[in-house]
Amino acid sequence: DNNSPVNKYVKSVTINGKPLDNTFGFEHSEIKAGGILHFVMTGDKNEAMKAAF
Structure with missing residues (x-):
């Protein structure tokens, strides 16, 4: 959801x-098996998920 060029996070x-x-x-x-992988995007870097690698 919310995918656009501005929402890159x-x-x-x-x-x-x-x-x-x-x-x-x-x-x-x-x-x-037909699972659904669902991404929600944001333009705010502070709202972005933090990677742990």
């Missing part, structure tokens, strides 16, 4: 309705 991600954060990953098989 990822605010949140869910997979099959579950939040995807720094502690939760997902398996390729979930996507292959």
Whole structure:
């Protein structure tokens, strides 16, 4: 949601309705089985998810 050239930061991600954060990953098989990977974008760098790598 909210994808545009201005909104270039990822605010949140869910997979099959579950939040995807720094502690939760997902398996390729979930996507292959028809899972939904949902991104919410923002233009505000302060609202963006922080990477933990």
